[in-house]
Amino acid sequence: MTAHSAHGAYHRPRELWVGAAQLGPIARDESRADVVDRLLLLLRQGAEYGCELVVFPELALTSFFPRWILDGGGNGPISGDTTELDSFYEVEMPSTSTQRLFDEAKRLAVGFCLGYAELTPPDADGVRHRYNTYVLVDRDGEITAKYRKVHIPGHEAYEPWRQFQHLERRYFEESPDGFGVHNAFGGRIGMAICNDRRWPETYRVMGLQGVEMVLIGYNTPLNYAPDPSQNPLQAFHNHLVMQAGAYQNGTWVIGVAKGGVEEGVESLAQTSIIAPSGQIVAQATTIGDELITARCDLDMCERYKKTLFDFDRYRRPEMYSVITDPTTKSLVETAARERPDFDRHDHD
Numbered sequence: 002m003t004a005h006s007a008h009g010a011y012h013r014p015r016e017l018w019v020g021a022a023q024l025g026p027i028a029r030d031e032s033r034a035d036v037v038d039r040l041l042l043l044l045r046q047g048a049e050y051g052c053e054l055v056v057f058p059e060l061a062l063t064s065f066f067p068r069w070i071l072d073g074g075g076n077g078p079i080s081g082d083t084t085e086l087d088s089f090y091e092v093e094m095p096s097t098s099t100q101r102l103f104d105e106a107k108r109l110a111v112g113f114c115l116g117y118a119e120l121t122p123p124d125a126d127g128v129r130h131r132y133n134t135y136v137l138v139d140r141d142g143e144i145t146a147k148y149r150k151v152h153i154p155g156h157e158a159y160e161p162w163r164q165f166q167h168l169e170r171r172y173f174e175e176s177p178d179g180f181g182v183h184n185a186f187g188g189r190i191g192m193a194i195c196n197d198r199r200w201p202e203t204y205r206v207m208g209l210q211g212v213e214m215v216l217i218g219y220n221t222p223l224n225y226a227p228d229p230s231q232n233p234l235q236a237f238h239n240h241l242v243m244q245a246g247a248y249q250n251g252t253w254v255i256g257v258a259k260g261g262v263e264e265g266v267e268s269l270a271q272t273s274i275i276a277p278s279g280q281i282v283a284q285a286t287t288i289g290d291e292l293i294t295a296r297c298d299l300d301m302c303e304r305y306k307k308t309l310f311d312f313d314r315y316r317r318p319e320m321y322s323v324i325t326d327p328t329t330k331s332l333v334e335t336a337a338r339e340r341p342d343f344d345r346h347d348h349d
């Protein structure tokens with residue numbers, strides 16, 4: 002296919018056929034082998050549809066285990082016998098159980114992006130680290146980039162008042178690496194995981210590195226215990242943040258869910274492929290395993306990056322320093338105290 006440039010010359014657009022491979026629930030006792038079978042089906046379907054890249058969701062190899070207390074508990078760090086907890090992590094990638102996925106990717110020449118729980122080998126101090134991780138695998142079946150989740154939501158200790166736990170802050174460390182953007186699949190590719198998608202900084206940090214496609218997997222329970230008034234808005238907020246992130250940074254966004262009712266917890270589906278215009282160009286219609294695809298013209302990013310969102314021309318970073326100064330705490334509380342109706346007792 003050809004396209005007409007502003008100067009009258011024809012050029013071949015940089016097209017990337019992408020598959021967003023939504024998963025339905027993964028049971029607590031579902032084996033890695035069974036899950037990998039499901040991933041292989043979606044990868045092969047992607048190949049049939051001409052995809053060069055298939056994106057799987059966050060923690061795509063297991064049930065969303067932060068909903069359970071799986072160690073000795075308590076208010077401190079992970080304690081006691083961690084055998085069951087560790088069984089949800091990968092200590093190497095590819096692992097024995099995921100090697101088939103890498104082999105098939107190479108055979109089909111279809112790359113993929115896979116979310117999993119990573120347990121590192123001991124560092125220089127003998128400490129093993131736990132991350133919520135994404136790997137980007139190229140069409141030769143080789144890992145080309147790794148991303149570890151930056152924004153870790155939820156809580157650190159067991160909270161009995163909740164219907165189910167969200168212990169991500171117990172089981173995962175925050176990424177020490179941040180948001181990279183990688184030359185891959187003929188474009189500039191970045192990754193983010195679930196809660197990251199709600200933060201504008203996620204997209205902007207990658208936008209400033211020229212990102213053209215952000216891959217985002219998620220597990221989003223429909224029941225948000227700290228404020229149930231948000232429950233009916235989950236689908237709206239999901240699209241709101243990803244569409245805004247795409248538009249404001251002139252990038253494609255691929256949002257991929259693990260949806261459906263997993264171990265009694267209902268999770269958002271609505272996997273979608275979003276253009277740099279902010280428009281949704283493909284969306285899943287089920288809450289189970291489902292592949293959606295789109296032809297993504299990476300050159301479309303320039304239409305936004307070189308006009309409204311010409312960062313070098315229009316941004317005012319000197320006006321934004323409060324965002325990046327690590328010593329600055331949120332000013333929300335200070336501002337509240339200055340309000341005439343502020344009730345000190347509610348806030349101290």
Ligand code: CDT
Nearest residue numbers: 154155167195196220221222
């Ligand atoms: N997996 C993940 O990051 N989920 C969060 C749920 C937040 S509720 C504690 C999300 O932002 O969708």
